[in-house]
Amino acid sequence: MALTDTQLERYARHIVLKEIGGAGQQKLMKARVLVIGAGGLGSPALLYLAAAGVGTIGIVDDDAVSLSNLQRQIIHDTDNIDRPKTESAAEAIARLNPDVKVDLHSVRLTAANALDLISQYDIVADGCDNFATRFLVSDACFLAKKPLVSAAVGPFEGQLSTFKPYAQDDSGEALPTYRCLVPEAPPPGSFPTCETAGIIGALTGVMGSLQALEVIKEISGAGTSLAGKLLIYDALDTRFRTIRLKRDPKNPLNGEGARITDLAHHA
Known part of the structure; x- marks a missing residue:
């Protein structure tokens, strides 16, 4: 597709990059990206993906905006308290880039609908x-053969x-899956939540922005993929490090005929 004059101006700083260029921008405009969660990580990720011109963005979230969200979930504002996060996020995206199509999935992801x-x-x-x-x-990304960019945060680390x-x-x-990093979920109550442990709001901005960047790289083909590696950020020490991940031979996804209902049980 040929870019319009308005699009050429909007994405001019992408187009002059030799790693992106007009071809990369067209890939972004044709891409369909699903974002799971319109919270602390999803907020900056959604905004930067929309600003980058991703053609269609799907948002999965069944929660409503609360006052305590606003310390870090920057896609929402005070006027949207008690509204569904998907609707609040979609309105913010429309204000930023009306060319982006937004699909709202105001549901909880389950084994029945994920794939x-x-x-x-x-x-x-x-x-x-x-x-x-x-x-x-x-598991669903593995079975559907879709790339997954996954981010997580603690109080001061991501x-x-x-x-x-x-x-x-x-x-x-074979490249690893999330189960190679975390073989099984910790027992309930053994891992602190942001409600109990707290979280510095700007940290989610750092990690969500990095997440959007990796999605843009995967779509456009720019740079080196983070597949097979884990990036760890320590905000208190202002330190990044990257470690290698290997496929775990005990990963249940290695079995023949794996189904998402079976695999979800292992969580």
Whole structure:
């Protein structure tokens, strides 16, 4: 598709980048991205994906905006308290870039709907806040053969990785899934939530922005994929480090005929 004069101006700073250019921008405009969660991570990710010109953005969230969200969930504002987060986020995206089509999925992701929903998109950005959903999203992305960019945060730390377990690395080995990083969910109550442990709001901005950047890289082909690696950020020490991830031979996804209902049980 040819870019209009308005689009050429809007995306001019992308187009002059040799790593993106007009071809990369067209890929972004044709892409369909599903964002899981319109919260602390999803807020900056959604805004930057919309600003980048992603053609269709799907938002999965069944929650409503609350006052305590606004310390970090910057896509929402005070006037939208008690409204569904999907609707609040869609309005913010429309104000930023009206060319972006937004699909609202105001539902909780389950084993019954995850695979069908994820199959409708090219790539998934997961910013959910619980282990069960992370496993569910990872399994569905594996079965649908969709790349997954997953981010998570603690009070002052964050982590980010891209999962493409249906593909192989340069040595011919299968790339890892989220289950290779976290084999099973911690027992209920053993892992603090942001409600109990707290979280610094700007941290979600850092990690959500990095998440959007990795999605843009995957779509446009710019740079090196984060697949097979885990990025860890320590905000208190202002320190980044990257470690290698390997496919776990005990990963239940290695079995033949794996189904999402079976795999979700392992979470």
